[in-house]
Amino acid sequence: MSKHYDVGIVGGGIIGQSIAYQLAKEGISVLVLDRHKGGSGATSAAAGMLGANSELEQNDAFFQFAKESQRQYHLLQDELSNFSQIHIQLVDKGMYKVALSQEEAIALKNAVQHHETLEWHTRETVLNHEPSVSSEIEGALHIPEDGHVSPKHVCEAFTKSASLLGATFIENAPVQSIKKASVNDYILSTPQGDFTCNKVVIANGVWSGYFFKQLGLPNRMKPVKGECLAVKSNTLHLEKTIFYDHCYIVPKGDGRFVVGATMVEDDWSTTPSLGGIHALIEKVSPLVPGISSAQLISTWAGLRPQSEDGKPYIGVHPEDDNILFATGHYRNGILLAPKTGTMIRDFILKKKIDENYVRAFSVTRNLAQSNEVIV
Ligand SMILES: Cc1cc2nc3c(=O)[nH]c(=O)nc-3n(C[C@H](O)[C@H](O)[C@H](O)COP(=O)(O)OP(=O)(O)OC[C@H]3O[C@@H](n4cnc5c(N)ncnc54)[C@H](O)[C@@H]3O)c2cc1C
Structure with missing residues (x-):
C-alpha cells in the first residue's frame, strides 16, 4: 500500500510547484506527480516576464491579483534562496x-x-x-515594476524548497485517472502505481482539460x-x-x-x-x-x-471542495504563480480569501455562457 498524502497535485510546472511549496511550509504532506520532468511544460518555454502592467489593461480583480503576485516575488527571492540556495534571477529594471x-x-x-x-x-x-x-x-x-525572473530557476527553487520541507515529487508518473475512494479519499492512478490523498489539485496546464471532463465539467482549455x-x-x-x-x-x-x-x-x-x-x-x-x-x-x-476568458481557474470543484483547480494561466503563469500558490493554500486551510478573487477565478464563472452542462 503506497503512502497516503494530505494533498496530491497533478502537474509539476511552476503552478504545481508553487502550490507544493506553500503547502509544505504549512506542514501539509504533499505529493506532486508529473508525467515527464517537473517544469518541462509551458514553464520551460516562458520568457519569465512579470508583466502585470504591460500584459493586463483593465484595473480589475485580475490586475490586482497579478500585482500582488508580482510583489510576492520580492519576498520569495530571499525566502527561496535561503531554503534552496537557488537564485530566481529576479531582474527589476523595468x-x-x-x-x-x-x-x-x-x-x-x-x-x-x-x-x-x-x-x-x-x-x-x-x-x-x-x-x-x-x-x-x-x-x-x-x-x-515589470521585471523578469528565470522560470527554470523559480521552478527548481520551489521544488527544492518544498522537498526540503517534506514534499514528495515523482516524475514520469502521468496521472491517468482521479477516483473517489471514500468521502475524503482520492486515488490518483499512474503507471507507477496508485497514490491516495485527501485533496487533489489539478495543475497540469493545458492538459488539465482532460480532468475537467473526467470530473464532470466542460473542457475549457485550449x-x-x-x-x-x-x-x-x-x-x-x-x-x-x-x-x-x-x-x-x-x-x-x-x-x-x-x-x-x-x-x-x-x-x-x-x-x-x-x-x-x-x-x-x-x-x-x-x-x-x-x-x-x-x-x-x-x-x-x-x-x-x-481558458475561455484568458483568466486562470483557481478554485474548488462546484460539487466537491476536496478537488481544486489551478490552471489556465495562459500568457502569465510565471507572473501569477506566487499568488496562485497562496490562494490554493488558503482554500485548503479554509482561510479567508478576497471574494473578488474567488469570483474572478471561479471554475464555474462562465458555465452559463457555455452550451455544455455539468453531468
Ligand atoms: C513561449 C511562451 C512564453 C511565455 N512567456 C511568459 C512570460 O514571460 N511570463 C509569464 O508570466 N508567463 C509566460 N508564459 C506562460 C507560462 O509559461 C504559463 O502560463 C505557465 O508556465 C503555466 O504553468 P503550469 O504549471 O500551469 O503549466 P505547465 O508548465 O505546462 O506544467 C504542467 C505540467 O503538468 C504535467 N502534466 C501534464 N499532464 C499530466 C498528467 N496527466 N499527470 C501528471 N502530470 C501531467 C506536464 O508534464 C507539465 O510539467 C509563456 C508561455 C509560452 C509558451
Missing part, C-alpha cells in the same frame, strides 16, 4: 512598452493617467536610457502555442525589457536576449516553425535594429494553457 506610431503613443499616454507609477518617455529619453532602441520610435511607456528565440550579441545593450504588441525582447542577466513570442491557436505541436521565428524577427527588428545581426543561440516553443 520595461519600455514602445509606440511606433502617433496613435500608439496616444493610447499609451492614456495609460499614464490611470496608473501612478507609469511614465511617458519621449524618444530622446528612451534613447538616452537605451541607445540600442531605434530612433524611429515615437516614445515609450516606462513601466518600472493550447496557444508560443515560439521564442534567444540571441547573444557583444554590441547590443539593453537594460529594460522592450515590449511591443505582445512581442518582447528580454535582456537576461547571462548575456542572452530572449525574443518572444508568437501566438498560434489550437496547435498542439511544440516544435518552432520557420515562419514563426521569421515573424518574430520581423516584429522586433524595427524596435531594436541591431538584433538582426546578433548570434542566434536557440529556438523553442511551448503551449500556453488558455
Whole structure:
C-alpha cells in the first residue's frame, strides 16, 4: 500500500510547484506527480516576464491579483534562496512598452493617467536610457515594476524548497485517472502505481482539460502555442525589457536576449516553425535594429494553457471542495504563480480569501455562457 498524502497535485510546472511549496511550509504532506520532468511544460518555454502592467489593461480583480503576485516575488527571492540556495534571477529594471506610431503613443499616454507609477518617455529619453532602441520610435511607456525572473530557476527553487520541507515529487508518473475512494479519499492512478490523498489539485496546464471532463465539467482549455528565440550579441545593450504588441525582447542577466513570442491557436505541436521565428524577427527588428545581426543561440516553443476568458481557474470543484483547480494561466503563469500558490493554500486551510478573487477565478464563472452542462 503506497503512502497516503494530505494533498496530491497533478502537474509539476511552476503552478504545481508553487502550490507544493506553500503547502509544505504549512506542514501539509504533499505529493506532486508529473508525467515527464517537473517544469518541462509551458514553464520551460516562458520568457519569465512579470508583466502585470504591460500584459493586463483593465484595473480589475485580475490586475490586482497579478500585482500582488508580482510583489510576492520580492519576498520569495530571499525566502527561496535561503531554503534552496537557488537564485530566481529576479531582474527589476523595468520595461519600455514602445509606440511606433502617433496613435500608439496616444493610447499609451492614456495609460499614464490611470496608473501612478507609469511614465511617458519621449524618444530622446528612451534613447538616452537605451541607445540600442531605434530612433524611429515615437516614445515609450516606462513601466518600472515589470521585471523578469528565470522560470527554470523559480521552478527548481520551489521544488527544492518544498522537498526540503517534506514534499514528495515523482516524475514520469502521468496521472491517468482521479477516483473517489471514500468521502475524503482520492486515488490518483499512474503507471507507477496508485497514490491516495485527501485533496487533489489539478495543475497540469493545458492538459488539465482532460480532468475537467473526467470530473464532470466542460473542457475549457485550449493550447496557444508560443515560439521564442534567444540571441547573444557583444554590441547590443539593453537594460529594460522592450515590449511591443505582445512581442518582447528580454535582456537576461547571462548575456542572452530572449525574443518572444508568437501566438498560434489550437496547435498542439511544440516544435518552432520557420515562419514563426521569421515573424518574430520581423516584429522586433524595427524596435531594436541591431538584433538582426546578433548570434542566434536557440529556438523553442511551448503551449500556453488558455481558458475561455484568458483568466486562470483557481478554485474548488462546484460539487466537491476536496478537488481544486489551478490552471489556465495562459500568457502569465510565471507572473501569477506566487499568488496562485497562496490562494490554493488558503482554500485548503479554509482561510479567508478576497471574494473578488474567488469570483474572478471561479471554475464555474462562465458555465452559463457555455452550451455544455455539468453531468
Ligand atoms: C513561449 C511562451 C512564453 C511565455 N512567456 C511568459 C512570460 O514571460 N511570463 C509569464 O508570466 N508567463 C509566460 N508564459 C506562460 C507560462 O509559461 C504559463 O502560463 C505557465 O508556465 C503555466 O504553468 P503550469 O504549471 O500551469 O503549466 P505547465 O508548465 O505546462 O506544467 C504542467 C505540467 O503538468 C504535467 N502534466 C501534464 N499532464 C499530466 C498528467 N496527466 N499527470 C501528471 N502530470 C501531467 C506536464 O508534464 C507539465 O510539467 C509563456 C508561455 C509560452 C509558451
